[in-house]
Amino acid sequence: xxxxxxxxxxxxxxxxxxxxxxxxxxxxxxxxxxxxxxxxxxxxxxxxxxxxxxxxxxxxxxxxxxxxxxxxxxxxxxxxxxxxxxxxxxxxxxxxxxxxxxxxxxxxxxxxxxxxxxxxxxxxxxxxxxxxxxxxxxxxxxxxxxxxxxxxxxxxxxxxxxxxxxxxxxxxxxxxxxxxxxxxxxxxxxxxxxxxx
Amino acid sequence: xxxxxxxxxxxxxxxxxxxxxxxxxxxxxxxxxxxxxxxxxxxxxxxxxxxxxxxxxxxxxxxxxxxxxxxxxxxxxxxxxxxxxxxxxxxxxxxxxxxxxxxxxxxxxxxxxxxxxxxxxxxxxxxxxxxxxxxxxxxxxxxxxxxxxxxxxxxxxxxxxxxxxxxxxxxxxxxxxxxxxxxxxxxxxxxxxxxxxxxxxxxxxxxxxxxxxxxxxxxxxxxxxxxxxxxxxxxxxxxxxxxxxxxxxxxxxxxxxxxxxxxxxxxxxxxxxxxxxxxxxxxxxxxxxxxxxxxxxxxxx
Numbered sequence: 039x040x041x042x043x044x045x046x047x048x049x050x051x052x053x054x055x056x057x058x059x060x061x062x063x064x065x066x067x068x069x070x071x072x073x074x075x076x077x078x079x080x081x082x083x084x085x086x087x088x089x090x091x092x093x094x095x096x097x098x099x100x101x102x103x104x105x106x107x108x109x110x111x112x113x114x115x116x117x118x119x120x121x122x123x124x125x126x127x128x129x130x131x132x133x134x135x136x137x138x139x140x141x142x143x144x145x146x147x148x149x150x151x152x153x154x155x156x157x158x159x160x161x162x163x164x165x166x167x168x169x170x171x172x173x174x175x176x177x178x179x180x181x182x183x184x185x186x187x188x189x190x191x192x193x194x195x196x197x198x199x200x201x202x203x204x205x206x207x208x209x210x211x212x213x214x215x216x217x218x219x220x221x222x223x224x225x226x227x228x229x230x231x232x233x234x235x
Numbered sequence: 236x237x238x239x240x241x242x243x244x245x246x247x248x249x250x251x252x253x254x255x256x257x258x259x260x261x262x263x264x265x266x267x268x269x270x271x272x273x274x275x276x277x278x279x280x281x282x283x284x285x286x287x288x289x290x291x292x293x294x295x296x297x298x299x300x301x302x303x304x305x306x307x308x309x310x311x312x313x314x315x316x317x318x319x320x321x322x323x324x325x326x327x328x329x330x331x332x333x334x335x336x337x338x339x340x341x342x343x344x345x346x347x348x349x350x351x352x353x354x355x356x357x358x359x360x361x362x363x364x365x366x367x368x369x370x371x372x373x374x375x376x377x378x379x380x381x382x383x384x385x386x387x388x389x390x391x392x393x394x395x396x397x398x399x400x401x402x403x404x405x406x407x408x409x410x411x412x413x414x415x416x417x418x419x420x421x422x423x424x425x426x427x428x429x430x431x432x433x434x435x436x437x438x439x440x441x442x443x444x445x446x447x448x449x450x451x452x453x454x455x456x457x458x459x460x461x462x463x464x465x466x467x468x469x470x471x472x473x474x475x476x477x478x479x480x481x482x483x484x485x486x487x488x489x490x491x492x493x494x495x496x497x498x499x500x501x502x503x504x505x506x507x508x509x510x511x512x513x514x515x516x517x518x519x520x521x522x523x524x525x526x527x528x529x530x531x532x533x534x535x536x
Contacts, residue, residue: 045261045498046261046498047260047261047262047282047498048258048260048261048262049257049258049260050260050261051260052257068498068499083257083258084258084259084260084261084262084282085258085259085262085282085283085318085319087277087280087317087318088262088280088281088282088318088494091279091280091494092280092494092495092498095495096495096498116258117258128317129317130277130317145317146317150319150339150341151251151255151319151340151341151342151365151366152246152247152336152339152341152364152365153246154246154251154254154255155244155245155246155248155251156244156245156248156250156251157243157244157245172250172251172254173251174251174254174255174258175255175258175319175341192244194243194244195243195244196244197244215254218250218254218257219250
């Protein structure tokens with residue numbers, strides 16, 4: 039099994055190491071031919087407008103959309119969640135996404151960097167304690183389509199109740215960054231999705 | 236971690252401050268002095284903009300005391316773009332930093348490009364919710380800044396020159412000193428900490444990890460896509476470009492080219508392609524021709 043990490047910009051290294059620690063071969067993907075060599079893709083945290091810009095420029099937007107339509111498993115954290123959404127609010131007018139998960143995501147929804155926070159999040163399907171989740175200028179999910187399962191919401195603080203983890207078929211997205219905390223449960227959950235696909 | 240240990244949400248932690256810098260990796264942060272320039276930077280694919288009153292080349296040319304920007308100008312830039320906005324405070328000027336935090340900037344650069352406000356102390360950056368980036372010419376300086384609470388480091392170049400030579404010197408110095416630490420025996424790290432004038436625990440952490448505990452960008456004198464790509468190959472995790480973009484002939488195109496060159500920093504074909512037809516680069520000054528007292532990189536201690 040080969041899992042790629044979209045390496046246009048962002049915290050690529052942290053996802054590569056989280057996958058390596060989950061015992062899968064992970065490699066960076068920056069070119070269409072590198073995409074062809076992977077069975078699944080992780081879209082890292084970063085700046086979604088930059089990723090969108092570079093994905094268009096380097097010819098990855100349509101190939102990734104096609105692979106998603108063909109059932110390729112994809113996991114996106116933070117900017118990766120934005121890149122997976124069918125509708126993005128508060129983005130740039132020319133911002134494009136891979137439009138995989140039928141949801142409306144609001145960019146920087148929790149506020150600016152001074153509002154970035156850590157909080158507990160319980161995720162359905164993933165047993166154990168609440169996730170100690172790190173939100174950095176994070177998005178939230180405002181609306182989901184009928185095919186989408188809501189897996190997690192913020193459990194405490196002023197943003198309690200906001201949807202921050204979703205799954206639709208082989209596509210998984212979190213508004214927070216499990217790759218920053220050393221908690222491998224989300225990556226292992228994704229690897230399981232890839233195994234079963 | 237169990238939920239009982241994190242009953243409520245917390246802001247301003249080291250993790251969200253350092254994590255913010257992790258999200259900027261592989262990206263370009265561009266100096267801008269107007270909302271229009273900020274838009275050009277965002278259009279080009281910048282991961283963030285640095286709002287300041289004058290780019291370093293003009294600070295250098297015009298002289299005088301250089302300070303934090305006008306809050307109206309920072310507000311204008313914050314409302315013009317959706318990407319993160321950084322702004323500069325003078326070294327040691329904790330009230331300028333408090334003002335920037337209150338304006339909602341996403342990162343404060345405690346910068347040697349502005350005139351220092353305190354020739355002994357830097358800002359106590361732990362006291363803030365907003366994260367800080369600081370410059371460093373060597374590993375000891377970087378570790379002292381991290382000890383004071385910096386959540387991101389940029390190796391210093393000589394700002395406003397378009398001469399990349401100091402950026403390479405400082406990046407090579409920091410990376411070389413880190414490599415040396417990793418080769419030392421554990422009982423040699425005490426003296427290493429003394430020589431670096433940095434806390435032993437932090438020195439030990441760097442020796443074990445082979446890298447700084449925070450993200451390290453490069454800055455100062457970067458004027459071309461090839462300059463940016465070289466700094467990435469030398470180990471920078473991202474690039475600040477100051478005067479290099481808006482002091483050039485075609486800022487929009489040069490900005491976009493530098494963004495692409497950073498992502499594909501190890502692919503000469505891409506760098507060659509994006510380097511074509513960019514028009515005039517900034518004219519530049521050779522660092523060697525700048526008298527010692529006017530060298531900005533030497534500010535900071």
